[in-house]
Amino acid sequence: MSNYLMVQKEIKTNPYIGIPRSAGRPSLKKERKWLNELINEIKKGDAAVCVAEVNGHVVGMCDITLAGKSPEAKHVGSLGILVRKGYRSMGVGTQLIEGSLKKARKRFKVVKLDVFGFNKRAQKLYKRFGFKVYGVLPGAFLRGKKLKIDNIMMYLKFD
Numbered sequence: 001m002s003n004y005l006m007v008q009k010e011i012k013t014n015p016y017i018g019i020p021r022s023a024g025r026p027s028l029k030k031e032r033k034w035l036n037e038l039i040n041e042i043k044k045g046d047a048a049v050c051v052a053e054v055n056g057h058v059v060g061m062c063d064i065t066l067a068g069k070s071p072e073a074k075h076v077g078s079l080g081i082l083v084r085k086g087y088r089s090m091g092v093g094t095q096l097i098e099g100s101l102k103k104a105r106k107r108f109k110v111v112k113l114d115v116f117g118f119n120k121r122a123q124k125l126y127k128r129f130g131f132k133v134y135g136v137l138p139g140a141f142l143r144g145k146k147l148k149i150d151n152i153m154m155y156l157k158f159d
């Protein structure tokens with residue numbers, strides 16, 4: 001099972017997992033399309049990606065991809081990160097961000113990201129790398145009947 005699907009499954013038992021839930025399970029065809037597009041972006045030099053591997057299996061990934069399609073925003077990258085359950089709190093996320101930012105420095109001037117308000121651990125991790133909060137959208141996501149999730153927007157500007 002892909003790391004993404006694994007986390008989507010994890011949300012059922014832990015509603016505090018910090019990525020937005022997708023509408024239904026993405027098909028293998030859709031996952032292949034996403035992966036092919038990402039590989040093309042990497043080949044074009046428009047994506048900075050690092051993966052963590054254990055025994056040939058990917059257990060974590062950090063990707064910094066073009067944040068928007070506008071030719072006037074080609075200097076802005078958008079960061080996403082995921083570490084598979086069982087491999088967290090071992091420094092994997094730290095290594096992934098460090099590696100991706102190193103690559104991203106050569107391509108982007110600004111990197112932005114979105115993080116759930118209650119995901120203090122991830123926010124702490126991003127702050128350690130110099131990310132700053134530039135906005136909050138209260139109740140940006142609704143998970144289940146009661147859980148309102150704020151969206152914290154952060155950015156890092158390269159010197």
Ligand SMILES: CC(C)(COP(=O)(O)OP(=O)(O)OC[C@H]1O[C@@H](n2cnc3c(N)ncnc32)[C@H](O)[C@@H]1OP(=O)(O)O)[C@@H](O)C(=O)NCCC(=O)NCCS
Nearest residue numbers: 018081082083088089090091092093094114115121122124
């Ligand atoms: C958020 C996430 C990416 C962090 O990845 P991680 O691999 O757990 O992060 P790290 O292990 O590098 O850092 C986390 C902690 O380990 C500590 N750590 C770092 N290097 C370490 C090492 N070599 N040995 C032990 N601990 C270490 C860090 O100090 C940090 O401490 P903290 O718990 O006090 O914050 C991961 O938990 C995850 O995928 N969560 C689910 C999805 C998610 O929330 N994604 C982010 C969406 S915005």
